Amino acid sequence: MIYFLDYFALFAAIISFFSIHIWRINRNLPILNLPLFGMLPAMLCNISNIHEYVTTALKYYGGTFKFRGPLFTNINFYFTSDPVNVHHITSKNFANYGKGSEFHEIFEILGDGIFNADSDKWKYQRCILQSLFKQSIFEKFVKKVIHKKLECYLLPLLNDISESRTIVDLQDIFQRFTFDSICSMVLAFDPNCLPNKLTQFPEVAVEKAFNKMEDTILYRHLVPRWFWKLQRWLQIGHEKDSIAILRVAEQFFHDRISISRKEKSRFNYTKDDESNFDMLKALVEESGMEQVDHKFLRDIAVNLLAAGRDTISASLCWFFWLVSTHPNVETKILAEIRSNFKTNEENWRVEDLDKLIYLHGAICEALRLFPPVPFEHKCAIKSDILPSGDRVDANTMVYYSIYSMGRMEQIWGKDCLEFKPERWISEKGINIQVPSYKFMAFNAGPRSCLGKNISFIQLKIIAIALLWNFHFQVVEGNSVCPSVSIVLHMKHGLQVKVTKRGN
Numbered sequence: 123m124i125y126f127l128d129y130f131a132l133f134a135a136i137i138s139f140f141s142i143h144i145w146r147i148n149r150n151l152p153i154l155n156l157p158l159f160g161m162l163p164a165m166l167c168n169i170s171n172i173h174e175y176v177t178t179a180l181k182y183y184g185g186t187f188k189f190r191g192p193l194f195t196n197i198n199f200y201f202t203s204d205p206v207n208v209h210h211i212t213s214k215n216f217a218n219y220g221k222g223s224e225f226h227e228i229f230e231i232l233g234d235g236i237f238n239a240d241s242d243k244w245k246y247q248r249c250i251l252q253s254l255f256k257q258s259i260f261e262k263f264v265k266k267v268i269h270k271k272l273e274c275y276l277l278p279l280l281n282d283i284s285e286s287r288t289i290v291d292l293q294d295i296f297q298r299f300t301f302d303s304i305c306s307m308v309l310a311f312d313p314n315c316l317p318n319k320l321t322q323f324p325e326v327a328v329e330k331a332f333n334k335m336e337d338t339i340l341y342r343h344l345v346p347r348w349f350w351k352l353q354r355w356l357q358i359g360h361e362k363d364s365i366a367i368l369r370v371a372e373q374f375f376h377d378r379i380s381i382s383r384k385e386k387s388r389f390n391y392t393k394d395d396e397s398n399f400d401m402l403k404a405l406v407e408e409s410g411m412e413q414v415d416h417k418f419l420r421d422i423a424v425n426l427l428a429a430g431r432d433t434i435s436a437s438l439c440w441f442f443w444l445v446s447t448h449p450n451v452e453t454k455i456l457a458e459i460r461s462n463f464k465t466n467e468e469n470w471r472v473e474d475l476d477k478l479i480y481l482h483g484a485i486c487e488a489l490r491l492f493p494p495v496p497f498e499h500k501c502a503i504k505s506d507i508l509p510s511g512d513r514v515d516a517n518t519m520v521y522y523s524i525y526s527m528g529r530m531e532q533i534w535g536k537d538c539l540e541f542k543p544e545r546w547i548s549e550k551g552i553n554i555q556v557p558s559y560k561f562m563a564f565n566a567g568p569r570s571c572l573g574k575n576i577s578f579i580q581l582k583i584i585a586i587a588l589l590w591n592f593h594f595q596v597v598e599g600n601s602v603c604p605s606v607s608i609v610l611h612m613k614h615g616l617q618v619k620v621t622k623r624g625n
Contacts, residue, residue: 152179153187160190162197169344173496173604176201177526185530186510195346199499199519203526205533206509209559211500211520212567222501222519228342231335231368233417235425247422248572250408254401255572263399264576265583267306271299272587275318280592282320284622289597291615292442294323296435301329303580304430308401308423309378328374331367332431338364339608375420382419401426429573432609433494434580439616440492441485441585443602444541446594446618451543455481459586475582482553483546485581489563490534491541496525496610498565524562525610533560593621 152175154164168175179187185204191197202208211219220240232238236247254260276299283290298315306312315326341360342350353361382402402419409418445452458480476482499521502514514520531538534545548554558566564574571577588594596602597617605613 152182153189155190158193160192160197162191165189166344169606172606173523173525173610176523177203177529180523180526181530184510185532186508186512188512197346199521200508200512200514201521201523202508202510202512203523203530204508204510205527205557205560207512207520208522208527208562208566209557210509211522212559212565212569215506216567216569218503218506219500219520220503222517224347224519225499225501227347228339231339231371232425232428233421235421237425237428238421244569250405251422251572253408254404255576257404259399260404261576261579263401264307265579267303268580268583271303271306271316272584275299275302275316276584277587277591278318279316279320280588280620281622282318284592284620286320287619288320289617289619292594292618293435293439293612293615296438297333297431298323298329300435300438301326301332301427301431304427304434307430308426310382310400310402311378327370331370331374332428334363334367335371336432336607336609338367340606343608371424375423376416379416379419379423432611434577436492436494436610437485437489437577437581438584439612440610441488441581442588442594442618443596443612443616444488444491445484445589446596448541451484451541452589452593454543455484455585456589459590463586475579478582478586479547479551479553480543481582481585482578483543485578485585486546486553486556486561486563487541487543490528490561491539492604492610493524493528493563494610495563495608496604497521497523498562522562525604527560527562591623593623595619595621 153161155161156163165172165175180201180203186200186202186207189197189199189201221238226238229238234243236244236251239247276295279295295316302312302315313326313329315324315329317323338360350361353359354365357365379402382400402423405419405422445455458478462474462477499519502516502518502520505516506514508514508520527533529538546554546556558564558570564571564577595618597619600617601614602616603613605611
């Protein structure tokens with residue numbers, strides 16, 4: 123036993139010596155690569171500021187670097203913010219980069235939905251959704267749901283808040299608003315997370331489950347696969363909670379879809395009947411299914427809810443924070459709105475919204491600096507060489523940081539950290555179209571976001587209604603920074619004072 127302790131002490135001393143030696147040599151590097159432990163300790167020490175930390179590293183290494191994990195763990199992958207690499211992965215060599223088997227396990231709640239699927243399953247669902255989203259009736263339906271939720275809930279609530287001079291968390295309000303809206307669109311059911319008066323906000327189990335599931339997905343990104351798998355098998359730690367969360371979500375979707383299936387008449391509709399439009403029955407119609415497939419509807423529904431709730435609410439938060447902290451931008455947006463619309467109660471057409479060039483630029487600029495999905499990752503099916511010259515072995519993950527891409531001088535210039543809606547407006551006064559592999563807020567290539575246009579419509583309608591009626595002032599001392607999450611929420615929320623405008 124004594125000899126064992128002596129050898130162990132000697133081994134520890136040698137490792138410590140080499141670790142200190144390597145640290146002294148590489149202490150100025152953004153990510154320290156230690157013997158045995160690799161880059162993982164440095165990454166974990168900076169996890170609270172992970173997006174800025176990775177951005178700094180990417181700038182140092184010229185846009186791409188290989189992350190090396192602990193010895194024998196096989197945790198090795200690439201980070202990139204190089205638009206040429208991203209274009210290669212998402213478009214030019216798209217067939218060689220899929221989600222990978224681990225992605226499906228990590229995002230378990232998404233089932234076989236479009237965000238989790240590869241190959242034929244992905245093509246099939248994308249075809250169905252693309253056909254549905256192109257229908258004019260769908261666009262009218264989305265606008266109708268948003269207007270109703272605005273007029274009956276969000277605007278009265280904000281009016282009540284302004285009169286009571288209460289400080290509120292705008293992030294919580296937007297999350298409740300978008301969850302109610304997307305549930306109304308997809309499931310024809312409003313969970314009523316958002317009240318229309320300043321009362322105690324109700325706690326809705328499934329909405330809370332979605333919040334916690336995001337934490338679970340992030341956790342599975344950070345720890346080795348075997349570790350969280352073991353926790354799940356033993357039903358301990360973080361994974362014990364995930365089982366309960368998944369059960370709540372599954373029950374919710376089962377109940378809502380079962381109700382739809384019982385009401386058989388709901389699956390017979392006219393495509394031009396806006397007042398009776400139902401997305402579930404529209405999906406059944408588009409898929410050509412003779413019998414309703416519960417799992418098919420469940421997987422599509424949960425993917426649409428995940429996309430429609432979190433990305434829109436996060437985008438709204440960052441947009442309103444940026445606008446409220448840049449008074450000159452707010453003044454220009456208001457002037458543009460008032461010059462194009464006589465009242466905020468008009469049922470705006472898309473053609474009318476397209477006239478708001480400066481507002482569009484401000485939304486794009488917010489999405490550039492704070493993309494709702496800060497990173498994406500793909501897995502190489504076969505070995506490949508990126509345009510940057512980096513060799514990617516088969517089954518190796520490549521992460522492209524969308525957050526970092528918005529902060530690269532070689533893409534956006536030396537003023538890349540500034541909030542400048544003018545960046546998106548040409549000398550002729552029209553909006554500039556930036557290639558999707560540079561502006562990745564809606565992804566790029568064959569997997570580009572199908573809901574891009576409808577997202578802009580929602581964001582513009584909500585921005586117009588709220589800015590027309592209210593001024594938002596961020597509370598002094600409210601530390602605004604990104605959370606560590608798969609969706610770029612605000613870590614401490616967005617505490618604001620709401621003042622009604624005298625229009």
